[in-house]
Amino acid sequence: MVTIFVKREDCCGCTACFSVCPKLAITMKPDQEGFLYPHIDYGLCVECGLCQKVCAFQNGYETLDNFSEPEVYAIKHKTEEIRAVSTSGGMFTALTDEILAWGGVVYGVGYDDNMVVYHQRAEDADQRNTLRGSKYVQSEMRQTFSALKKDLRAGRRVLFTGTPCQVAGLRDYLYQSGADISNLILCDIVCHGTPSPLIFAEYLKVCEAKRGKKIVNHFCRSKVEGWHAHVEMNVFSDGQEDYKSFLSQLYKKIFQSHIAYRPACHNCKYTNLRRPSDITIADFWGVDQTLPEVDDNKGVSLVLINSGKGKKIFEKICSRVLYIRSNAAACLQPNLEKPTQPSPKRDEFWQNYKTYGFAYVIKKYFGYGVKGDIRRLISKILRNTGLLPTVKKVLGK
Numbered sequence: 491m492v493t494i495f496v497k498r499e500d501c502c503g504c505t506a507c508f509s510v511c512p513k514l515a516i517t518m519k520p521d522q523e524g525f526l527y528p529h530i531d532y533g534l535c536v537e538c539g540l541c542q543k544v545c546a547f548q549n550g551y552e553t554l555d556n557f558s559e560p561e562v563y564a565i566k567h568k569t570e571e572i573r574a575v576s577t578s579g580g581m582f583t584a585l586t587d588e589i590l591a592w593g594g595v596v597y598g599v600g601y602d603d604n605m606v607v608y609h610q611r612a613e614d615a616d617q618r619n620t621l622r623g624s625k626y627v628q629s630e631m632r633q634t635f636s637a638l639k640k641d642l643r644a645g646r647r648v649l650f651t652g653t654p655c656q657v658a659g660l661r662d663y664l665y666q667s668g669a670d671i672s673n674l675i676l677c678d679i680v681c682h683g684t685p686s687p688l689i690f691a692e693y694l695k696v697c698e699a700k701r702g703k704k705i706v707n708h709f710c711r712s713k714v715e716g717w718h719a720h721v722e723m724n725v726f727s728d729g730q731e732d733y734k735s736f737l738s739q740l741y742k743k744i745f746q747s748h749i750a751y752r753p754a755c756h757n758c759k760y761t762n763l764r765r766p767s768d769i770t771i772a773d774f775w776g777v778d779q780t781l782p783e784v785d786d787n788k789g790v791s792l793v794l795i796n797s798g799k800g801k802k803i804f805e806k807i808c809s810r811v812l813y814i815r816s817n818a819a820a821c822l823q824p825n826l827e828k829p830t831q832p833s834p835k836r837d838e839f840w841q842n843y844k845t846y847g848f849a850y851v852i853k854k855y856f857g858y859g860v861k862g863d864i865r866r867l868i869s870k871i872l873r874n875t876g877l878l879p880t881v882k883k884v885l886g887k
Contacts, residue, residue: 494528494541499753500548501527503628504659507541509635510666516541518631523840524688525628525752544666546658547759551766552665553796560763560794561801562820564774564784565813577624577711578773579791584810585677585769586618586649588803594647594673596621597638599629605694605705607687609634609652611641621651626710626745628684628752631656635663638674647673654678654760657767675803678765680772680792680823683755683830685745692848693741700737703727710742716787718778736858743856749833750840758829763818768800769793776822784814792821 494516495501503526508516515534518526528541543549567573567580576583586596596612598621608630612618629652638660641648650660657678664671694705704727712723714733722742723733732738744750760766774792778785793813795801818826833839835855843851852858 491532492530492535492537492539492541494530494545495548497753498525498527499757502547502653502655502659502754503527503631503752504547504656505631505635506544506546506659506663509631509633509663510540510544512536512538512540520688522844523750524686524691526630540666544659544662546662546766547655547754549662551658551759552661553764553766555768555797555799556764557796557798560765560770560796560818562816562818563793563795563813564777564781564816565791565793565811566784566789567811569810570788573789574713575619576622576789578717578771578789579811580789581771581791581793581811582622582651582677583618584807585771585803586612586621587615587810588807589647589649589675590615590618592647594649595638595641597634597648597650597652599625599652601625601707605691605708606630607690608632609656611637624679624710626685626741627687627690629656630687635660639664639667639669642669642671642673645673647675649675649677651677651679653681653684654766654770655681655754655758658760661766675769675799676767677769677771678760678767680770680825681755681758681760682745682825683748683751683758686750686752689744689750689843689848690741693744693852696740696848696852697724697732697737701726701730701732703730708741710745713789717773717789718787740852740856740858744852747833747855748830749836749855751830751832751836753832756829756832758825761825761827761829763794763826765794765796768797769795769804772821772823774816774821776820780820781814781816792816792823794818 494507507528508518513534515531516528519529565579565581572583573580600610600620607625607627657676705724706727707725709723712721715721721733722739772792774790777790795804
C-alpha cells in the first residue's frame with residue numbers, strides 16, 4: 491500500500507502528488523491545525539508510485555541548471571509609486587511586467603472573496619497587482635499545477651512565484667508529466683515559514699467582530715510607517731484602515747512567534763543557496779548597514795540570480811530598476827542558512843486552541859484582552875471598596 495509520508499514534518503503541502511495522480515485518487519484535506527495534507531483513496535489507487543516519485547521535499551530537488559554561486563543584487567524599482575505598494579523594492583512588479591509584455595502568464599498569491607490565500611493566474615497588470623505583497627500564511631494551490639502545465643503546452647511563457655517547496659514541487663510535477671519547461675521561469679521567496687490558514691481565518695473573524703464589518707484586504711507588511719516598521723494593516727468594506735490598534739498588529743505577533751507554522755517548515759530542505767528556482771527574491775535586511783547609501787526606508791529587494799535563464803530575464807528588466815551587486819553574507823536572512831526553529835510552546839498552544847479556542851490562546855500567548863481584564867479588575871476593586879464614585883469625580887467622568 492502506497493504511503494506518501496509518515497510524519498507530518500515530511501510533507502510541505504505543495505500538491506505535486508495530488509496533481510500528478512493519474513487516477514485522481516488523492517485529495518488535499520486540512521488537519522486539525524488547518525494545514526492541507528494529501529489523502530489517498532485506496533479504492534482508486536493503482537499503486538503506480540508517482541506520488542512518491544514526485545515528492546521533491548523527501549527525494550531532493552534539481553539544481554543542475556544553477557550557477558555554482560548565485561549572483562546577488564540589491565534592487566529598487568525606479569518608479570516610487572510601485573515601490574510604495576510593494577513589500578520590499580518592487581522586484582516582483584519589474585519581473586512580472588516583463589512576462590506580461592511578452593504576452594505571458596503569471597502565477598502568484600492573492601486573496602479570494604473570503605480572504606482565503608491561494609495561488610492565482612494573472613494575464614494583465616490589474617490581475618497581477620492583486621498578487622503583490624507578502625502573505626504570511628500557507629497558500630492553497632488548488633488546480634494551479636495542472637493549469638500551469640496547460641499554459642506551457644499552449645506555448646505561453648509562464649512565471650511561477652511561490653515558496654521554495656512549492657517551486658520544487660511544481661518542477662518535479664512538470665518533469666514527471668513530461669512537460670516542456672523551456673518557457674517557464676521559476677521564482678521563489680526566502681521563506682521564514684508558513685503559518686496556519688486556520689489561525690489566519692480565526693484572526694480575521696476576531697477583527698471583523700470587533701469592528702462589525704468585513705475585511706476586504708490585509709497587508710502583512712504595509713509601508714504606512716516605513717519599510718523598517720513591519721506594520722500590519724486591515725482594510726474594511728467601508729474603506730476604513732486599521733494599523734494602529736493592538737488587534738491590527740496581533741497576527742504579526744503570531745507569525746513572529748513561530749508558534750503556528752506548518753511542521754515541515756522546521757524541517758525545511760531549502761534554507762541554503764541551492765535554490766530550486768531561476769530567481770529568488772526577499773527583503774534586503776541589513777542593507778542599512780552594508781549599503782546605507784541605498785536604504786531610504788522605502789524598501790530594497792534582495793535578488794539572487796540562480797541560473798542562466800534567470801540572468802537573461804534579469805538583463806531584460808535592468809532598465810526598470812536601480813541595482814547594485816552585493817553578496818548573500820551582506821543580508822540578514824537567516825533562512826538562507828537554516829530552518830526557523832519552532833516555538834517551545836507550539837504543542838501547548840495547539841492543545842489549548844483545540845480545548846479552549848482562539849480567544850483563549852491569543853489572550854494567553856499574546857496578551858489580547860489583558861488590558862480590558864485589568865481595567866475590569868480595578869473597577870471591581872474600587873466598586874467593592876466604595877471608591878469608584880470618588881475616582882470618577884477626580885477624573886471628571
